Amino acid sequence: MKSSKLGIIGVGHVGKAVLTNLLRTTFFNEYILIDTREDRVFGEALDQNHGTGALNHHNFKIRNGTYDDLVDADMIIVAASYYYGDNILPNLERQELLEDNIPELQQIMEGIMGATQEAILIFVSNPVDTWTQLAITEFGYPKEKCMGTGTMLETARLRYTLAKHYQVDPKIVSTYMMGEHGNAAFMVPSHTHIAGIPFDDLDTFFPQESALNVADLNQEIVEAAGVVYDNKNGVTDAAIGIVTIELVQAIVLDEQTIVPLTSLHPVGTYSSKRELCFGMPTKVGINGIENRYELPLSDWESQKLEKSLQVIADSVDKGKELLMKRKDQ
Numbered sequence: 001m002k003s004s005k006l007g008i009i010g011v012g013h014v015g016k017a018v019l020t021n022l023l024r025t026t027f028f029n030e031y032i033l034i035d036t037r038e039d040r041v042f043g044e045a046l047d048q049n050h051g052t053g054a055l056n057h058h059n060f061k062i063r064n065g066t067y068d069d070l071v072d073a074d075m076i077i078v079a080a081s082y083y084y085g086d087n088i089l090p091n092l093e094r095q096e097l098l099e100d101n102i103p104e105l106q107q108i109m110e111g112i113m114g115a116t117q118e119a120i121l122i123f124v125s126n127p128v129d130t131w132t133q134l135a136i137t138e139f140g141y142p143k144e145k146c147m148g149t150g151t152m153l154e155t156a157r158l159r160y161t162l163a164k165h166y167q168v169d170p171k172i173v174s175t176y177m178m179g180e181h182g183n184a185a186f187m188v189p190s191h192t193h194i195a196g197i198p199f200d201d202l203d204t205f206f207p208q209e210s211a212l213n214v215a216d217l218n219q220e221i222v223e224a225a226g227v228v229y230d231n232k233n234g235v236t237d238a239a240i241g242i243v244t245i246e247l248v249q250a251i252v253l254d255e256q257t258i259v260p261l262t263s264l265h266p267v268g269t270y271s272s273k274r275e276l277c278f279g280m281p282t283k284v285g286i287n288g289i290e291n292r293y294e295l296p297l298s299d300w301e302s303q304k305l306e307k308s309l310q311v312i313a314d315s316v317d318k319g320k321e322l323l324m325k326r327k328d329q
């Protein structure tokens with residue numbers, strides 16, 4: 001029987017949160033941890049290994065490793081980011097992280113491409129749409145096996161916020177945030193329901209709760225990361241750790257779940273004149289991307305999408321240019 005191996009590249013706050021959550025599952029029995037901070041990743045592997053000595057824990061193989069160890073990996077999660085020291089990322093917008101992270105992306109993709117093109121490759125690193133797209137178009141990773149968490153985190157935040165407002169279980173809220181993972185993410189009220197009740201009818205069914213304004217709600221969700229960041233000393237790791245497991249589980253268990261991950265959408269998707277990675281409802285299973293669903297959008301949603309796609313296109317162009325300059329050096 002084949003064992004299953006996961007690689008995590010970048011074991012800072014987010015990589016560690018993903019690892020710790022996964023170690024409560026039995027999706028994988030072998031974990032390879034890769035980080036440029038060799039002492040940090042050695043310590044993390046040792047610390048997590050000590051935990052396997054507890055009688056209520058599974059006996060996993062966890063070690064710090066190299067790209068050679070990923071040759072037979074089933075899945076690789078990239079949560080690396082240029083290390084700014086002092087244990088925190090600077091207070092930069094996600095797009096502002098791009099320039100410092102181009103060398104990291106290049107090093108990581110060269111390492112992965114030298115090891116495998118078979119593993120499902122999941123990006124969490126920001127700006128996540130750009131990392132995902134450059135991995136495919138500039139380094140050649142197979143597009144149906146390559147994805148990022150996209151607007152899954154914003155969607156979880158929206159589901160939580162709507163559930164809290166209407167005092168219901170988040171699991172019965174069906175909704176999406178789409179577009180860029182970042183300031184240009186937008187909600188899709190026309191496809192938002194609570195227990196089958198359309199967004200526009202919620203005030204009728206929940207008369208005791210105040211009416212929600214879509215633009216204000218959208219703003220609140222987009223700004224939510226900053227609120228966590230400001231209050232957690234520059235870190236957002238808990239929710240993304242859980243959301244990443246949602247995606248991993250959908251793939252490992254072949255759940256055929258539909259989530260707004262980011263992947264490379266062909267020319268013509270929402271009339272886009274170029275192929276582009278952005279968050280939209282996508283079916284995932286054991287082989288990676290299974291299908292994409294181009295939901296009809298309202299005028300407000302279409303305008304938001306257009307803006308989102310422009311932000312990502314500009315970022316991808318800048319990323320390509322920076323990579324080209326490095327190759328010319």
Ligand SMILES: NC(=O)c1ccc[n+]([C@@H]2O[C@H](COP(=O)([O-])OP(=O)(O)OC[C@H]3O[C@@H](n4cnc5c(N)ncnc54)[C@H](O)[C@@H]3O)[C@@H](O)[C@H]2O)c1
Nearest residue numbers: 010011012013014035036080081083104124125126153240
């Ligand atoms: N997609 C999302 O929804 C989401 C949510 C939260 C955070 N993030 C992103 O996740 C990333 C990580 O955040 P964090 O808080 O864990 O940062 P962090 O600074 O705590 O950790 C980053 C780690 O990456 C390592 N690293 C840097 N370059 C590397 C390389 N070339 N190879 C291997 N490892 C390398 C660093 O040594 C560090 O340990 C950031 O880009 C952050 O913006 C994404």
